[in-house]
Amino acid sequence: MKARPRQSERERVRGVMRAQEIIDLLGTTFIKASDLYVDLDPDGRQLTRNEMTKVREQMTAITLCLREIHSDHELIDYLAADGRRTGRDTDLRPTISLLRKAQRSFGLALSDDPQRRAETMPGKEFFRSFEPISRFWIDL
Amino acid sequence: MQQVATLRAEVLRAAVIYGVCASLAEGGTHADEWLAWLEWVADLRSTLTGQTRSDHEPLAFPEWLQDLIDALEAGAYDEPRNLFAEPDFRDWSRDEFEVLAERARPIERLGLEPLGEIGDQPPAAGPRLLALLQDSLVLASAEDRQAWEQRVKAIELLEHLNAARAAGTWELLTR
Numbered sequence: 001m002k003a004r005p006r007q008s009e010r011e012r013v014r015g016v017m018r019a020q021e022i023i024d025l026l027g028t029t030f031i032k033a034s035d036l037y038v039d040l041d042p043d044g045r046q047l048t049r050n051e052m053t054k055v056r057e058q059m060t061a062i063t064l065c066l067r068e069i070h071s072d073h074e075l076i077d078y079l080a081a082d083g084r085r086t087g088r089d090t091d092l093r094p095t096i097s098l099l100r101k102a103q104r105s106f107g108l109a110l111s112d113d114p115q116r117r118a119e120t121m122p123g124k125e126f127f128r129s130f131e132p133i134s135r136f137w138i139d140l
Numbered sequence: 141m142q143q144v145a146t147l148r149a150e151v152l153r154a155a156v157i158y159g160v161c162a163s164l165a166e167g168g169t170h171a172d173e174w175l176a177w178l179e180w181v182a183d184l185r186s187t188l189t190g191q192t193r194s195d196h197e198p199l200a201f202p203e204w205l206q207d208l209i210d211a212l213e214a215g216a217y218d219e220p221r222n223l224f225a226e227p228d229f230r231d232w233s234r235d236e237f238e239v240l241a242e243r244a245r246p247i248e249r250l251g252l253e254p255l256g257e258i259g260d261q262p263p264a265a266g267p268r269l270l271a272l273l274q275d276s277l278v279l280a281s282a283e284d285r286q287a288w289e290q291r292v293k294a295i296e297l298l299e300h301l302n303a304a305r306a307a308g309t310w311e312l313l314t315r
Contacts, residue, residue: 060287063278067290070272100271101248103278104241111238119245 019079022069022092027137029065030095033058033102034130041123042109052110059106062099069096089136098129147243147254148266154236155273155301156180158280161205161229162294167220169212173295180301204228223280224288233280240274265307269300 036058040051047055069076076092083090105121160177168174201209208221223229244254255266272292279291 059278060282060284063275064287064290066271067275067279070268070275073268097253100274103274104244104248107234107237107241107278108245113238116238116242119242121245121248125249 015075015078018072019075022072022076023140025065025068026092026095026099027140029062030099030133030137033062033099034126034134037102037105037126038123038130040109042105042117042120043122044114044118044120046114046117047109055106055110059103059110062103062106066096066099066103089139091136094129094133094136098126098133101129102126141247143243143246144255147240147247147270150239150243151255151266151270151273152184152301154240154277155269155297156184157201157205158233158236158273158276159294159297159301160201161208161223162292162297164208164212165221165223166294168294173298176298176302177294180298202228202232204232224285230281230283233277237274237277237281240270240277244270265300265304269304272297272300 036054040047040055076096080091080093101121105126108116108120111117156177160181163169163174163177204226247254253267255270276291276297279287282288
């Protein structure tokens, strides 16, 4: 008869499965958000109706993703520390940080107020953060 | 850093207004939770002077929310309000998100994480509260019902606020 896995083993397996879910969700969200950001290259202009629809959809997708992983911060910190220990980069926090910046900037790009729109993160600034993170996702 | 202090004040103000409104809508007005929100209101009204936007009194409530509170105090508020059908709440959420984003940008430009570098104990209490509030303001202004349902409940937000206060995250606010 096969022995039942111990509690700690079950927790480990659950942690691994959850980590994989987080990685899949973050990766997909990051790629879609980056595609739109680079394509949009917000510069403070009033967006077209079509652009606004896309930005709203993407902003909601980013937000739902971040909300979904909000309570997983311990696991995310653990992954980062584990990666440092084993010499593999498994730190998801830079991706989360860039998604937060994109979320804020999408919100500003949608504003009716031109002064607020002018505060949107320019495409160049986005790209500076995007480059190392995209390499991380390719390596992963 | 003045920009960080201003952002913290905005986060607190928006969190308390959102929490009071969510608590009203969730029908928790006779519970300890409601009293805790009123305590936060009183605390902030006495500490936020001069630190919020110049077009706001310290923790002045938006008119639509003040109307709800007045109705509650007059005993004329007898059932939770459906905030999803409340355009004022949606507009307010959208505007507050823009304010927070605008305040965060100068800090982002310096390569810093907004609210992440103030010596918080534990370090993440400030950023986590900001994140929770940002997400909820986006979702509260969404027209999609399923997205809307994912916004934070008043009690969860209250727990985060209390945790941030217990961690000393906001003590600089009163200096």
